[in-house]
Amino acid sequence: MGIGNVGWVQLLIVLAIxxxxxxxxxLRNIGSDLGSAVKxxxxxxxxxxxxxxTTQEKISEQDNATNPAADKTAAQDKDKV
Structure with a gap:
């Protein structure tokens, strides 16, 4: 059993090298740096x-403030989803 054609013994030898x-x-520093980068x-x-x-909500609020009919349309769209 192994990954592809590489067995566990070969992986352990590579790790030891x-x-x-x-x-x-x-190696510990590299691991911590990699973990920090992922976070x-x-x-x-x-x-x-x-x-x-938040930006989409603000745009939607601005549209609704300028166009009250858009509020009804937005509510209907939510109901459809």
């Missing part, structure tokens, strides 16, 4: 989604 080349401290990316995506939703 990587640890010998870079050292555990450097930052997820946060940025969530913040962008919130900003986009």
């Amino acid at each position: 990587i640890v010998l080349l870079f050292g555990t401290k450097k 930052g990316f997820k946060k940025a995506v969530k913040d962008e989604d919130k900003t986009e939703t």
Whole structure:
């Protein structure tokens, strides 16, 4: 059993060579940096989604303020979904 044609023994040998080349401290730093980057990316995506939703709500509110009939249309569209 393995990934493709590579067995678990080969993966362990490659891992041992990587640890010998870079050292555990450097690998730990790389791992923490990678984790921080992933967290930052997820946060940025969530913040962008919130900003986009807020912007769309503001535009919708402005449309409704200038066109009261748009409020009815928006409510009907929500009911359809």
